Amino acid sequence: MKIAVLAGDGIGPEVTREAVRVLENLELPGLTLFEGDVGGAAYHRHGHPLPAETLTMAREADAVLFGAVGDPSCDGLERHLRPEQAVLGLRKELELFANLRPAKVFLGLEHLSPLKHDVASALDLLIVRELTGDVYFGDKGIRESDDGAREGWDMMSYSESEVRRIAEVAFKAAQGSGGKLTSVDKANVLETSQVWRDTVMGEAARYPDVTLDHMYVDNAAMQIISNPAQFSVMVTGNLFGDILSDLASAAVGSIGLLPSASMGARETAHGTYGLYEPIHGSAPDIAGQGKANPMATILSVAMMLRHSFGKNDEAARIETAVEKALADRIHGGDLGGTHGTSAIGDAVLERL
Structure with a gap:
């Protein structure tokens, strides 16, 4: 199970870190994670929002876990060099033609x-x-x-x-x-x-x-x-x-609770190849402050396990853990609460 982790910009690394913790906690056999640069972070390091080595990594993986892209310091760049072009580039190069966006109101919210x-x-x-x-x-x-x-x-x-x-x-x-x-x-x-x-x-x-x-x-x-x-x-x-x-x-x-999947026609040894990401953006105004809600990214992992690896039981475990945490009022700032990024991740892990 090869997963390319592309955390990106802003709160992307923070929320992705918590999602990876949940994924690793499942102790899935054969799980291998690869990290790559994308978006503004990639432009500052490599001169392009979607470097060739990142694209190669994504192609060779069975699925991609994506954080968020968007960096105000890149707003003045030519359009093809802006962070958001990384998402369009991945969709095009990986032939991801189907976007799955669930919208569900959780009990009590x-x-x-x-x-x-x-x-x-x-x-x-x-x-x-x-x-x-x-x-x-x-x-x-x-x-x-x-x-x-x-x-x-x-x-x-x-x-x-x-x-x-x-x-x-x-x-x-x-x-x-x-x-x-x-x-x-x-x-x-x-x-x-x-x-x-x-x-x-x-x-x-x-x-x-x-x-x-x-x-x-x-x-x-x-x-x-x-x-x-x-x-x-x-x-x-x-x-x-x-x-x-x-x-x-x-x-x-709240967009802090909603995952998404972008799927293509390519089949791997495990299931259908896909890119999984929260629907929210990079939120540069709160980046690095530990305030972001990682639940959407954690739920994106559940979608990945279900659609790209056929692990429905593990996906359901994650979704239930998130639902229980919400029911226990583990709420980030987007939900009117005070729990930080790592505290929310801890709470989901405890219930997992």
Whole structure:
């Protein structure tokens, strides 16, 4: 079990350190960890946010545990040298096309959500977002319009093969999570979405045990806020998924509790290759102060064990330990508590 640990910038090293402690505590046979530089830390040491040696390490591993990137001292650099380009580079080079973002309100923390208590308690959703296509990766540019003003343009497109492979990930996720899948698009106005919808419908025949429905993205945004209980697994494109997953995260009440996975088609000897990371950023304002909540990164380890190594029991142990720590009011500053990074890690280890 080879895992590349890329801690990155800001609070990345602090939260990753606690996640590694939890991982090592499981005493998994054959576990080997490799550490590499990424983001602003990599730029300052190597002159690039994603050095060749880091990329090689990631390729040779069975999975990647990623911290966070973002360094204000790099804001003036050319775009291709900024820390955030490391994430895009890893997704592209490792062909990680499927992003899995769970959004769940933990028992006893409903008050942190901006939603009403009974609405928030029903939020338990997995958003499967296509990660390497759509308008973000289409042709784009700035041109001069007829009246001489600048005009920006971006091309949105999806091929049937791109939709088919993300739909497969979503249908399989739905099979293990209630058997319901909601596909989100804007087929009433976008031809790209019409191809999306037609392709997802075509794939549905292969999964008779999954109930498929469709929803326009604007309605989906309203429904996540007003009636999240209706959703189990949601699949959508890159642009819509970016927005909806952040919306769902805000509904939870704290991004310090939410993990994520970026998966590809590559299979290893253990399972599906993936990159696992908390959804929060590098938070440079509290970096080095021991204040960051490491639970999202710890839960990312649980996702890694489940999806890339097939170790469902160990993943469940970690998730239960986190839930028990939260129930015992082991809360960081993001949850209104006073527990620091290492104290939260200690508490999870005790319950593990």
